[in-house]
Every structure is written in C-alpha cells, then in structure tokens.
Amino acid sequence: MTVPAEPEQPRPEQATNLVPVPSVAKVWNALLGGKDSRAVERELVERIRATKPDIADLANSVHRYKQRVADHLVRSARIDQFVDCGPGYPRLGENTHDIVQKFNLEARVLYVDQNPEVLAHGRALLAVNNRIGVLDADPNDLAMIREHQGSRAVIDWDRPVGVISTMPLVFADPERVDPAKTVQGWIPHLAVGSHLALGFFAVADGLETVAATIGAMFCSELHGGRFLPIPDIEAVFGELDLVGPGVALCDEWPPDLDEIEVGLNSIRRCAVAGVARVREPSHHTPSPPDSRNTHGYTIAE
Template sequence: MADRNPPGGVDVSTPNSARIYDYMLGGKDNFAVDRAAAAEILNVFPESREGARANRKFLGDAVRFMARSGIRQFLDIGAGLPTQDNVHQVARQEAPDARVVYVDRDPVVCVHGRAILASDAGVSMVEADLADGEKVTAGASETGLIDWSQPLGVLMAGVLHHLPDPYDQVAKIREAMAPGSYLVISHMTVQESRRGDTDVVNDTFTTPRGGGLFPRTVEEIDRFFGDFERLDTLDFIEASVLRRFAALGWGGVARKP
C-alpha cells in the first residue's frame, strides 16, 4: 500500500494509536509506521483486528441504546479519527436531532475531524486532553451543543488506557453529568496469563517522547464508573465475545442515578 503525502504537521515516524485503530478497522488514514506497529500487535494478539471491530460494535450498540432511551446529546472523549459508523451517524439513525461533540488531544486529529465535520451544525470537534477534565467540560459547553444540566451520553472508548492515573479526571466528568446520563467505557485489559504479550503491545506504543499503555483489570476498569448504576454488560456484548477478548479488552455502560 503506497502512502499518500501526509498533511502538514503529521509525524509519520512514530506510530499513532488513532491511525493504528483506523488500520485495524480497514481504514485508509494510516501510514507505514502504523501498519508496522499493527503487525507487531497482531503477532502477539492475532484477535486484535477482530477485537477492534467488536469494540466499534459495542460503541455503536451503546449509542443506539442511549438514543432509544431519550439521550439527545453525546460527548465522545478520545474520539480519534472519524471512521466508520461514527457516533453522530449511529445516534441519528435513532434520533435525527442528536447533537455530538468529539474530543481529542491530538491537534492533527482535530484538524482532520473539523474538516470532515465542517458542514454539520449539530456536530463539533474540541481539542482537549482528558488529563484536564475541566478543559473537556468547558470546551464541550463552548460548542453550544452540550448542556450539562440535561442528561447526556459520555463515551470513553479506548482512551483511558493511554493515561497512567485518570481516576480523578473521570470523576470530574461524572460530577458534571446530570442525573439520567450514561457513561460508556471500553478499556484494554491485562491478565497474568498474557502479561508478556501485553508488554509487547505496550512497547509498541512507548516512544522516546513518552506514551505507552496502562492496561487494567476488569475490577480496576469498573472503578471508573464510581457510584453509577451498572447495566448488564451482556446486554451490549455477547458472552462469547467477552470470553474471546477477555485478555484484550472489556467494556461497560452505567447510568447516573
């Protein structure tokens, strides 16, 4: 596959998680360094490509559930590159008036996202890092699309395992959410039986400039929901899928009472 000329400011010498995910999903917004990193991941976790698709399906099913439950505003934190079945596209299949704000810390991802979404008045892209939860909430409000006094759906799909200790930041987001809101999380897991393989993946994402991954146990991931009411994960992910990808990732949905 020949790479097209990268947009200005894009570092094509270092793997990028958003572009690796795009490649795993069959997208075209990736470069040779991302495909090489994906090959390393697939070597130790051959189920990774299928896992990326399962994660995307989980995200879509959660969005459909929230839209059917009356949610009309969505905040996708750590959204990455626009790809297939984006949140606004899925939500509007159920609720044409749904509003969506995407958040990412990568400025190049945000520029790309804004260019793709520019013609849609009900969708916006905000550059902010979840490490600064207050900036995320403020940036979402400034778009005019998110009203924190009303229930909303907040998605953190595949983002928390990129941060070493984001519990306080997630708690700030939870505190800002109105009762009746939903929180959706998918996260890379770690199991002792596959720890060596997980370390290989971590090395792939670790660069001289920092980065790396922080996979967690299911119990540690569940802590991100705080005192929210957990919904049955099996309503969103089939038991066979949970078993197949237990060493790779886990996801859950919870509602603020």
C-alpha cells in the same frame, strides 16, 4: 458546526526530530483496516501481530461496542446529546452522530480530540449540520471541555449528556492520568441522568503474558495502552453502581444483545466496558472518605 480552533500546542505524539513518532489514532485506524496511517504505524501493527495475530479483533470489539452503546443510550436512555472523547478518524456511516441522529435527528454530538489530523478530518467530514461540533481539547479533561465556549455552542451541560470514551483513558500516559481519579473528577460536571460509557483493555484470564507484551509495546511506542486487571477497571467507578451487566466484555453490550461466542483464547476477551448513570447526590450520613469517590455522587440504573 466547527468549533473555533485553539492556538496550536505541542502534542506528545509529534516528533521532536526527523524520526516519526507513531500516532495512537493512526495505529487504531490501521487496526480497523483504515488507510489513514503511515509506515511507522503499520510497522508497529505488524510487530504486534507477530505476537498476537488477532490483535485487530481487539480494536473491532471496542469499535462495535462504541456503536452499540451509542444506539442504546439514544434509544433506551433517551439521551439526546453526546460528548465523544477521542473519536479517532471518521469512518463513513459509523460515527457517533451517524448512529444517534438516525434515531433522533435532533441529537447533538460534540467530538473532542487533540490530534491535529483527526481534528482536520473531523471538521471536514463530521460537522455536517449545526448539531455537531468538533473541539480541540484534552478528551480526559471534562471540566475544561464543559467550560469551553465551543462546547457550550453544542451541549447544554445543565441537561443529561452521554459521555463516550473508549480510547483516551486507555492510551493516556500512566504517569499523568489515573483513570479512577479522572472519571471521579468528571461526575460533578455532569447533570443528573447523564451516562458514562467507558472502554478499557483488561488482563483476561489465560492471556496475561500476551496482555503484558502488547501493553508494553503500546506503552513503549505510544506512551499509553495499558491492560488493567478487572478490579482496577471496577475501581474506576469507585463505589458507584453500574448499569446492566457491570464491567463486562465489549461484545456483551448492550445488555439485551444476543449472546456472542467469544473464543477462549481470543484477544476479544481483553476488550471490556462499563456504563453508568449519574443520579442525585446522596444525602445520608456520609461514610468514611474513599479516595475513589470524594464527590458525594453515586451512579445507578
């Protein structure tokens, strides 16, 4: 299903002159070994590799987590509709609908992105049946996504939804988007039983200098790509309970995954994730207000 396109709006990553501006989606595609990148993205990747030769492992850990968590949600949580925020370029057989519709043919998937080329590829390669949609919208604005008539053609927002976001919060402009406030703002728009599967770059012990250097390169060229301390990532979920191991390595998801050895100095230790489930609002006497969770919702296993 192809969601009608919105009027074209200026994109942050579009060049305002003849100098090309690196695209987050193309850089990520290059890190994953894809071909949908230009010289400007490949040059940035090579500069990062000069600092950390195994940088591609970071992207691959996040990418594999996204596949495994989609499988976990459709099989174990019995989620049958998904919103994939910032999916990037399609990869044959590795997209969210490929994973979830393999288990449940009736599962519905809405892909949300703002990159014009990602949208074009998505509409050509992802919308292969009427249970899949591609929407041009801000992947960090779930309220707008929910209200868009195109999303309602795919997603029944009165039922549980699996929201998967591994890149938009990471690569959002830190001056415009606060991950904790953004995620807490999502909760009232989700039905009880919905799941959030989020990915982040973390400042891992022993890799502080590398994380700072790569994060600075990302932010300088892509206006995002922050590496956050683990306490800041945990704060994204506020006082809410997390499913499974909590905020953990992407390589440790799902919880029943066989143990994976992650090298002491591997950049893979900077790829972390958390999964949470929305439940009924609490009705007990409220605690003093907490700026991280002002909506009265909690998340639990």
